[in-house]
Amino acid sequence: MGTDIRVHEVYAGRVLQGAGARGLVPDEVDRLGARRVLVVAAPSSAEVAQETAAALGERYAATFGRPVQHTPVEVTAEALALAREVRADALVAIGGGSAVGLSKALAIRTGMPQVALPTTYAGSEATPVLGETEYGVKTTRRDPALAPGTVVYDPELTLSMPHGLTLTSALNALAHAVEALWDTRASAATRAYGVGAADGILTALPVVLDHPSDADARARLQEAAWLAGACLAQARMGLHHQLAHVLGGTYGLPHAELHALLLAHVMRFDLAAAPDATARLRRVAGGDPVRAVAALAARHDGPTTLGALGLPRTVLREVAERVAAAPYPNPRPVTADAVEELLLAAW
Template sequence: MSEHHAAPVTVLDTLPSRVLVGPGARHRIPGEIERLGARRVLLVATGSARAAADELAGALGPRLATRFDGAVVHTPVAVTGRAMEVVGRTAADAVVAIGGGSAVGLAKALSARTGMPQVAVPTTYAGSEVAPVLGETENGVKTTRHDLALTPGTVVYDPELTLTMPAGLTLTSSLNALAHAVEALWAPDATALSDALATEASDGILDALPHVLADLTALRGRERLQESAWLAGLCLARTRTGLHHQLAHVLGGMFDLPHAELHAMLLAHVMAFNLPSAPKAAARLERITGGDPVEVVGRLAAGHDGPTTLRALGVPRDALRAVAERVADRPYPNPRPPETEAVTRLLHSAW
């Protein structure tokens, strides 16, 4: 055997999770709880998923220990503390999260502290339900940790639960998912597996999103968006994030901004910044969009009926340089070095 290897050996930890996919998948949740041997379920839900949580609470019957509806964005440690008191009081032995990334994040934080199994039932396209990542906020600083044990053991994708998503959230949440895929394409540790996932995810989102925005109740389109967001979430688990996610973390932590809207408004700007330095990613995205990917994503983002600039989100213009300095000071791996001046210009264009 030759000792000369052309490239370093890649080692992949693929995640052990059980995934239920398809219309009506939510009706299988009580059976999954039984499979886990859990008797006292804590149901964590976000406000937007209240109707789905009510239905699930009924289906769990005597296995439901209690509900916790206080999940908020960026998983503040103080809120997790309040939920932990509920866990202690009710002797819960499993947690089911239903809703957006806030519910999933809180369930991960509880599981990390107790070791109890979690079932994630996402109703948006956040993707964090298949990522071994938890971002927690304390005193305006978001800290992210990676650990395979953080990933929910069971994930339930039921596209029927996404039919009530309003147009604005459908758009911003889809672009949030797209950001996971796009960043995987230019990641320094990209592999054949992550490239395949990211390419299929990007293609699915960019193909299905316009159809779903035209008819929010199109189940087939919703199914494709959800499946694509799942694949994009798997990218988060397999590659390191770059400038886009770093900007989202810094801005989100400093100014307590809505996660999906922030991703949606930043993505085209970061693509314009990075793609000239990432020819392979650019070629894939050009093939998918059949044109200029920056223009296609920028046009989708501009169609949002909510804030589409950092200015509209309330970020003060005189804070942009401080954000750029924080990014340049400890940069995430990125195809183009995020120098302070260049990142400040990017932020001004997003402002």
């Protein structure tokens, strides 16, 4: 088959969207014919998990409330033991990438159907992808069976997100859209998702940062994050995501903050070699997209450099060599020297 053939697949059978949509979870569980639901919830979503458990009534089996970033296999083993103990036959995941990742890890091991209620903009719920960590190494697998069958987008679940997480999570989503736009094999639909996601994030995020309780802007931002997640499901991710995986998996750095501080640096590195992506992003940014993203990243009230995040300067060369040895598809050739230079700027 020629290399210019593009393939587009659609994941997540049902998407429910709108304020109060979380109230429909019991109906979705009934559609699945499930009788024993295991709720997987981040600690920050404990209240929503309790509300969901009460709404499920006798169909509620238990809650696993300790998902961990980068989905370590030992945590999955704990959750799996609980699922077996309570004879769970379906999963409801509430939270960000960690909760959804754990739900996917359980689903692929048991065949249980999933209903996902994202509370951040991570986008994992829209993808057939799972990253798992074992002995400090993060490996990624792709399988249609990993994608939750139902996703419930309720913007009310994002209203309590703190400023820092709102910013870093939304820039994480933007990274999915940006990398889809410079993937030469992305389909027309994926590129349209990418433009829509970038437009929504760059328009709504500044409003949400200034007015966190603006429900309409939150809804717009969540919708854009959904489109960005759809990009992540379809497109090949490049240097940006590779750096995030290596730094996150090996050095335990927080996923969303990594994306937020790296994105402008990688865009500066790659957009010169991606004229079509540059033109599309310039249109939605109303000017230089690198400057727009850098200005948003600078609004973070937490670490804005790799050094501040706790990464020792001494490991930058080693990271650069690892990345260059097995590069992800990327518009600009990836060499150890170039990556080290990029990392130094981010450090």
